[in-house]
Amino acid sequence: MKHLLSTASLSKADALKIMDVAENLSSISDRPIKKLPTLRGRTIVNLFYEDSTRTKISFEAAAKRLSADVLNFAAKGSSVSKGESLKDTALTLKAMGADAIVVRHPSSGAANQLAHHNWIDANVVNAGDGTHEHPTQALLDAFTIRRVLKNSSGDLTGLNVVIVGDVLHSRVARSNLWLLNTLGAKVTLVAPPTLMPRNIESWPAETSFDLDESLVNADVVMMLRVQQERMQDAYFPTVREYANRYGLTQKRLHVMNAKSIVMHPGPMNRGVEISSQIADSDKSVIVNQVQNGVFVRMAVLYLLLGGQSDDL
Numbered sequence: 001m002k003h004l005l006s007t008a009s010l011s012k013a014d015a016l017k018i019m020d021v022a023e024n025l026s027s028i029s030d031r032p033i034k035k036l037p038t039l040r041g042r043t044i045v046n047l048f049y050e051d052s053t054r055t056k057i058s059f060e061a062a063a064k065r066l067s068a069d070v071l072n073f074a075a076k077g078s079s080v081s082k083g084e085s086l087k088d089t090a091l092t093l094k095a096m097g098a099d100a101i102v103v104r105h106p107s108s109g110a111a112n113q114l115a116h117h118n119w120i121d122a123n124v125v126n127a128g129d130g131t132h133e134h135p136t137q138a139l140l141d142a143f144t145i146r147r148v149l150k151n152s153s154g155d156l157t158g159l160n161v162v163i164v165g166d167v168l169h170s171r172v173a174r175s176n177l178w179l180l181n182t183l184g185a186k187v188t189l190v191a192p193p194t195l196m197p198r199n200i201e202s203w204p205a206e207t208s209f210d211l212d213e214s215l216v217n218a219d220v221v222m223m224l225r226v227q228q229e230r231m232q233d234a235y236f237p238t239v240r241e242y243a244n245r246y247g248l249t250q251k252r253l254h255v256m257n258a259k260s261i262v263m264h265p266g267p268m269n270r271g272v273e274i275s276s277q278i279a280d281s282d283k284s285v286i287v288n289q290v291q292n293g294v295f296v297r298m299a300v301l302y303l304l305l306g307g308q309s310d311d312l
């Protein structure tokens with residue numbers, strides 16, 4: 001594996017390998033000294049053209065725990081605002097000796113473009129491209145599901161995962177859908193008709209407009225953020241109406257399976273897609289997702305930059 005661009009193109013063997021390495025790396029994080037010397041002298045650039053809190057910090061923490069040097073690039077305040085192209089930025093990063101580039105960009109396909117033009121020879125990790133994919137989020141979600149509901153090994157065969165909300169604009173939903181399919185889980189997408197993608201019939205998932213009905217058999221309920229910044233039009237009448245029909249609120253707890261878990265990639269709109277009571281309840285594994293994100297990103301950087309799973 002040279003790049004991690006999507007989960008649609010990720011094999012089951014590679015997905016499992018990343019999760020197994022993440023599992024090994026997580027035990028290192030319990031030691032008093034959390035740092036491994038593995039990537040000493042390597043340079044990892046965080047190239048973020050879109051705002052981000054947890055993904056950026058998570059990649060930075062992951063790289064630093066492996067002793068890599070991290071350069072943080074934010075488009076705001078850089079020459080990008082003077083009109084510099086992705087190609088020229090890439091050439092600059094190459095000249096600075098970047099070994100890996102973690103890229104987040106508002107255009108779908110930007111990470112592929114960076115990887116497949118011969119501008120650079122660095123490994124590219126897609127940290128979110130437009131509405132297309134966000135593979136490390138899906139990997140950390142699958143890793144979290146496996147740790148909480150399974151035996152920390154193997155795939156996710158037989159689990160019912162319900163993904164709810166703004167599917168139309170969500171790269172998290174897309175990356176999860178592909179990966180969960182690869183790992184054997186059954187996926188149901190729940191959204192209002194206006195937030196369901198048009199080509200949904202060709203996706204390997206069940207679809208529903210009825211949240212309560214879908215919650216009954218769910219092992220995992222994954223809530224999506226309503227992405228106002230990608231909405232030019234009105235997709236639902238009012239926030240209150242959305243929260244009533246598609247929000248995960250306390251009153252829906254009684255229809256949920258007692259053992260089911262609740263996930264959210266963050267940032268949350270509390271009171272819109274998820275109530276604070278649920279987000280802060282025992283069912284929520286949202287904080288685990290953030291913790292696990294560092295282990296999964298360590299695993300991805302480690303494997304892309306040449307580490308072998310049996311060296312750990």
Ligand code: NCD
Nearest residue numbers: 055128134172225265266267
């Ligand atoms: C997601 C993203 O940016 O795609 N957030 C994240 O990476 N934790 C989801 C979102 O913004 O809603």
